[in-house]
Amino acid sequence: MEEKKKPKIIPAKTPVPEQAPLARRSNFKEVSLGYTKELALEEASRCFGCKNRPCVGGCPVGVPIPEFIAFLKAGEFQKAINKIKETNLLPAVCGRVCPQENQCEKFCTLAKKHEAVAIGRLERFAADWERENGKGGTPPLPPPTGKKVAVVGSGPAGLTCAYDLAKQGHKVFIFEALHAPGGVLFYGIPEFRLPKDIVRREIESLRKMGVEIVTNAVIGKLITVDELLDDYDAVFISTGAGLPKFMNIEGENLNGVYSANEFLTRVNLMRAYQFPEYDTPIRVGERVAVVGGGNVAMDAARNALRLGAREVTLVYRRSEVELPARKEEVHHAREEGVRFELCVNPARIIGGNGWVEAIECVRMDLCEADESGRRSPKPITGSEFQIPVDTVIMAIGTGANPLVPQNTKGLALTKRGYIAADEETGKTSREGIYAGGDIVTGSATVISAMGAGRRAARAIHKYLSGEK
Amino acid sequence: MSAKIIEKKLIRPPDVFYYKVSAPLISKKARPGQFVIIRLNEKGERIPLSLADINPEEGTISLIVMAIGKTTSEMATMKAGDEILDLCGPLGQPTHIEKTGKVVLVGGGFGVAPLYPIAKAFKAAGNEVVTVMGARSRDLLVYEKEMNAVCDRVVVTTDDGSRGIKGPVTAALEQELSKGGADLVMAVGPAIMMKFVCRTTEPFKVKTIVSLNTIMIDGTGMCGGCRVRVGGETKFACADGPDFDGHLVDWDMLLGRQKMYVAQEKESFEAWKKRHAHAVSEGE
Ligand SMILES: Cc1cc2nc3c(=O)[nH]c(=O)nc-3n(C[C@H](O)[C@H](O)[C@H](O)COP(=O)(O)OP(=O)(O)OC[C@H]3O[C@@H](n4cnc5c(N)ncnc54)[C@H](O)[C@@H]3O)c2cc1C
Ligand SMILES: Cc1cc2nc3c(=O)[nH]c(=O)nc-3n(C[C@H](O)[C@H](O)[C@H](O)COP(=O)(O)OP(=O)(O)OC[C@H]3O[C@@H](n4cnc5c(N)ncnc54)[C@H](O)[C@@H]3O)c2cc1C
Ligand code: SF4
Numbered sequence: 001m002e003e004k005k006k007p008k009i010i011p012a013k014t015p016v017p018e019q020a021p022l023a024r025r026s027n028f029k030e031v032s033l034g035y036t037k038e039l040a041l042e043e044a045s046r047c048f049g050c051k052n053r054p055c056v057g058g059c060p061v062g063v064p065i066p067e068f069i070a071f072l073k074a075g076e077f078q079k080a081i082n083k084i085k086e087t088n089l090l091p092a093v094c095g096r097v098c099p100q101e102n103q104c105e106k107f108c109t110l111a112k113k114h115e116a117v118a119i120g121r122l123e124r125f126a127a128d129w130e131r132e133n134g135k136g137g138t139p140p141l142p143p144p145t146g147k148k149v150a151v152v153g154s155g156p157a158g159l160t161c162a163y164d165l166a167k168q169g170h171k172v173f174i175f176e177a178l179h180a181p182g183g184v185l186f187y188g189i190p191e192f193r194l195p196k197d198i199v200r201r202e203i204e205s206l207r208k209m210g211v212e213i214v215t216n217a218v219i220g221k222l223i224t225v226d227e228l229l230d231d232y233d234a235v236f237i238s239t240g241a242g243l244p245k246f247m248n249i250e251g252e253n254l255n256g257v258y259s260a261n262e263f264l265t266r267v268n269l270m271r272a273y274q275f276p277e278y279d280t281p282i283r284v285g286e287r288v289a290v291v292g293g294g295n296v297a298m299d300a301a302r303n304a305l306r307l308g309a310r311e312v313t314l315v316y317r318r319s320e321v322e323l324p325a326r327k328e329e330v331h332h333a334r335e336e337g338v339r340f341e342l343c344v345n346p347a348r349i350i351g352g353n354g355w356v357e358a359i360e361c362v363r364m365d366l367c368e369a370d371e372s373g374r375r376s377p378k379p380i381t382g383s384e385f386q387i388p389v390d391t392v393i394m395a396i397g398t399g400a401n402p403l404v405p406q407n408t409k410g411l412a413l414t415k416r417g418y419i420a421a422d423e424e425t426g427k428t429s430r431e432g433i434y435a436g437g438d439i440v441t442g443s444a445t446v447i448s449a450m451g452a453g454r455r456a457a458r459a460i461h462k463y464l465s466g467e468k
Numbered sequence: 469m470s471a472k473i474i475e476k477k478l479i480r481p482p483d484v485f486y487y488k489v490s491a492p493l494i495s496k497k498a499r500p501g502q503f504v505i506i507r508l509n510e511k512g513e514r515i516p517l518s519l520a521d522i523n524p525e526e527g528t529i530s531l532i533v534m535a536i537g538k539t540t541s542e543m544a545t546m547k548a549g550d551e552i553l554d555l556c557g558p559l560g561q562p563t564h565i566e567k568t569g570k571v572v573l574v575g576g577g578f579g580v581a582p583l584y585p586i587a588k589a590f591k592a593a594g595n596e597v598v599t600v601m602g603a604r605s606r607d608l609l610v611y612e613k614e615m616n617a618v619c620d621r622v623v624v625t626t627d628d629g630s631r632g633i634k635g636p637v638t639a640a641l642e643q644e645l646s647k648g649g650a651d652l653v654m655a656v657g658p659a660i661m662m663k664f665v666c667r668t669t670e671p672f673k674v675k676t677i678v679s680l681n682t683i684m685i686d687g688t689g690m691c692g693g694c695r696v697r698v699g700g701e702t703k704f705a706c707a708d709g710p711d712f713d714g715h716l717v718d719w720d721m722l723l724g725r726q727k728m729y730v731a732q733e734k735e736s737f738e739a740w741k742k743r744h745a746h747a748v749s750e751g752e
C-alpha cells in the first residue's frame with residue numbers, strides 16, 4: 001500500500017443508519033441497518049492502511065484489516081469479503097457482535113486522538129454484500145481423508161472447528177443438544193442484534209460442505225464422549241458455559257424471576273414473542289428489573305421492552321465505566337429507555353402470593369473504579385430501597401455445565417469446573433479429545449470461541465495426519 | 469432427530485393415550501426414571517414426558533400422555549405413522565435402583581405409567597415390590613394389568629369405591645405401612661399427591677423418593693426454569709432430578725411455580741381448539 005501524501009484525517013466514524021429508538025422498541029427487527037455502499041466507501045476512506053497493522057493485533061483471529069479495507073476502497077467487494085474469510089468464518093456475525101472497542105478498533109491508529117475506523121461495520125457490510133448478491137460459495141474441498149471427527153456443541157467454537165476440519169477433507173459430525181444449531185448465536189443473542197436468518201445461512205453453508213449436524217443429541221446422555229471415540233478419530237468439545245448462576249437471595253424462586261438464559265431462550269429459540277402463534281409463553285408484566293451489566297443483561301432488558309414492559313431498570317453493582325457490555329449496546333439500551341441503577345446490588349426479592357412484587361436493593365460504596373482497577377464494592381447500611389416490579393431477570397453470569405465432564409472419565413477440569421485444555425491446541429488430558437470456547441475459558445466472546453475452534457482444528461488435523 | 473410414532477392407543481377414555489415411538493439410540497441408553505423432551509412441530513413448545521417403557525431390542529420407547537392442554541391435545545390428534553419433529557433424551561438421572569428389601573410404589577392417576585419400568589427394575593434387583601395405585605373412579609385407572617404382571621402385589625384404591633379400596637391412595641399407603649412397613653417408598657403423580665404421600669410416610673420414617681414435574685424447556689441444565697428447593701438448596705429438576713428425597717422438597721414452591729403460565733396456557737389451548745375444532749371432535 002502506497003502512502004504518497006499524508007492522508008486527511010476524518011475524526012468521526014461515518015454514522016450508521018438505525019431504526020429510531022421509539023420505533024424499534026416495539027419490534028424485533030434489527031436495530032442497526034448497516035452501511036450502504038456509499039457510506040461504506042466513505043468510512044473505508046478514513047483508514048490509513050497502516051503498514052504496522054496495529055488493528056490486526058487486536059483481533060483474536062487476525063483478520064487482515066487494512067487489506068480488506070483497501071479492497072473496499074477500490075470497490076472490490078468480493079475480494080474484500082474473501083480476504084476477511086481467510087481468517088474469519090462468520091464475518092456477518094462478528095461485524096455485528098464483536099466488542100470492537102476492546103479489540104480491533106481499540107488499537108486503530110486513529111483511535112489515539114479520534115474515533116477508530118468502524119472496522120466492525122465495514123466487516124458487516126462486506127459480509128452482507130456477499131449474502132445479498134448471492135455470491136457466498138463454499139470453498140473447494142480436497143478429496144476425503146477417511147477420518148471422522150465429532151464436534152460436541154454447535155456454537156461459534158464448534159462451527160468454526162467443523163468448518164476448518166471439513167476444509168481439510170475430514171468428515172465432521174456436529175452433535176447439538178437443542179433442536180436448533182448455533183449455540184448462543186441462536187438461543188441467546190436476540191433477533192434485533194443478530195437476525196437468526198444470518199445464523200441459519202452460515203450453518204446451511206457448513207451443511208453444503210458435507211458437515212452433518214445431529215440435533216437433539218445430548219452428549220453425555222444419549223452418547224458419551226467415550227462412545228464417540230469408538231466411532232470417531234477425534235472429538236472436539238465446545239459445549240459453552242450454559243449453567244445459569246443465581247444470587248441465592250431471598251425470593252429468587254418466586255414466580256416472575258427468570259434466569260437470563262431462560263428468558264432469552266424462550267424469546268429467541270422458542271419465539272415466545274410470537275405467542276400464541278408459537279406455543280411457548282413468556283410473562284413480562286409492566287415493570288422489569290434486570291440484574292447484571294453485561295451483554296446478556298442488555299439483551300434481556302431490551303427484549304423486555306420489546307415484549308411490552310413499560311419500565312425496565314437495569315441494576316448493576318459497579319459503575320458505568322465497568323459495564324462489561326459492548327458500548328454500542330449500552331448506548332442503544334439507554335436510547336430505548338432502559339433505566340440504569342448503577343452502584344446498586346439486589347438484597348432480596350419481595351413477593352406476594354408466590355409472585356414477584358418488588359426488588360429491594362442496596363447502594364454500594366467504593367463502587368467507582370480507581371487506578372488499580374477494580375475495588376470491591378461494599379453495601380452502604382441504611383441505603384436500602386425498593387423498586388416495584390413484576391419480573392426480575394438474573395443476568396449475573398454462567399458457569400460450566402457439568403453434564404459432559406461428569407460423564408467423561410479422566411477428563412481434567414479446572415478448579416471452577418471448566419475443561420482444562422491447552423490454549424494453543426485445545427488438547428485435553430485425554431488423547432483424541434480437544435476442547436475450546438466458553439467451556440474452557442468461561443463466558444467470553446464469539447470471536448474468541450471461534451479462535452479456539454480454529455486452533456483446535458489445526459491441532460486435530462495434525463493429530464489425524466499422524467504428526468503428534 | 470425426529471421420531472416416528474409406531475403405535476398409538478387410547479388407553480383411558482377420553483384423554484390418556486399410549487404411544488410407542490421409534491427411538492433406537494434412546495432406547496439403548498434410557499434407564500427407568502428418565503424422561504424425554506418432545507416438540508411436535510416448528511411452532512411447538514418443548515414438553516417433558518416420562519418413559520413408560522423402554523424396549524432396546526425393538527428400538528422403541530413408550531410414552532403415556534394425558535391430553536390436558538394445547539401440546540398434549542395436539543399430540544392426541546397424531547396417529548401411528550406420524551412423525552414427532554423433535555425427540556430429545558434420555559434426560560435426567562435414572563431412578564436409583566438397588567436391593568433394599570420391600571419397596572412400595574405409589575401412583576396417582578396416570579402417574580402409574582412411568583412407575584412401570586421402575587417397578588420392573590426394582591423387581592429385577594431382587595426387591596419385594598408392592599404398588600398402591602389410585603384414581604377417582606375405576607374408569608380412570610391405568611396400567612393395573614401391567615403392574616399386576618410385574619409386582620408382588622397391587623393395591624387399588626378409588627375415591628368413589630367403584631374398584632378396590634374406597635378412599636385416597638394415602639389412606640391405603642398408611643395401612644400398608646402400618647401393617648408391613650417398607651424400606652423405600654417411591655411416588656409419581658400430581659405434585660399435590662406426592663406432597664401428601666410424603667406427609668403420610670414421614671411418621672414411619674421411610675425414605676420417600678418423588679419424581680418432580682416442574683416446567684421445563686431445554687432439559688439439560690441450561691435455563692434454570694425447572695429449579696426446585698430441596699433441603700434448602702436450589703436444584704435443577706431436569707439435571708439433578710427428576711427424583712428427589714420427598715421429605716426435603718419445598719412443595720409449596722413447586723406447586724406455585726407450576727402455575728406460572730396458567731393464563732397463557734389457557735389462551736393457547738383455547739386458540740388451538742378453535743383452529744382444530746374438527747380434529748378434537750373426532751376424539752382420536
Ligand atoms: C445473551 C448473550 C449475549 C452475548 N453477546 C455477545 C456479544 O455481543 N458479543 C460477543 O462477542 N459475545 C457475546 N456473548 C458471548 C458469546 O455468545 C459466547 O462467548 C460464545 O457463544 C461461546 O461460544 P461457544 O461455541 O463456546 O459456546 P455456545 O455458543 O454456548 O454453544 C454451545 C453449544 O453446545 C450445546 N451443548 C451444551 N451441552 C451439550 C451437550 N452435552 N451435548 C451436545 N450439545 C451441547 C449448547 O446447546 C450450545 O448450542 C453473548 C452471550 C450471551 C448468552
Ligand atoms: C419430568 C416430567 C415428566 C413428565 N411426564 C409426563 C408423562 O409421562 N405424561 C404426561 O402426560 N405428562 C407428563 N409430564 C407433564 C407434561 O410435561 C405436561 O402435561 C405438558 O407439558 C402439558 O403441556 P400442554 O401444552 O398440553 O398443557 P399446558 O396447558 O401448557 O400445561 C398444563 C400444565 O402442565 C405443566 N406444563 C406446561 N408446560 C410445561 C413444560 N414445558 N414442561 C413441564 N410442564 C409443563 C404446567 O404445570 C401446566 O400448568 C411430565 C412433566 C415432567 C416435568
Ligand atoms: S472479527 Fe471482530 S475483532 Fe476481528 S476484525 Fe472483525 S470485528 Fe474486529
Ligand code: SF4
Pocket residue numbers: 046047048049050053054055056065066069107108109110117119
Ligand atoms: S489501524 Fe486503523 S487506520 Fe490503521 S489500518 Fe487499521 S483500521 Fe486502518
Ligand code: FES
Pocket residue numbers: 683684685686687688689690691692693694695704705706707
Ligand atoms: S429445564 Fe432448563 S435447566 Fe432444567
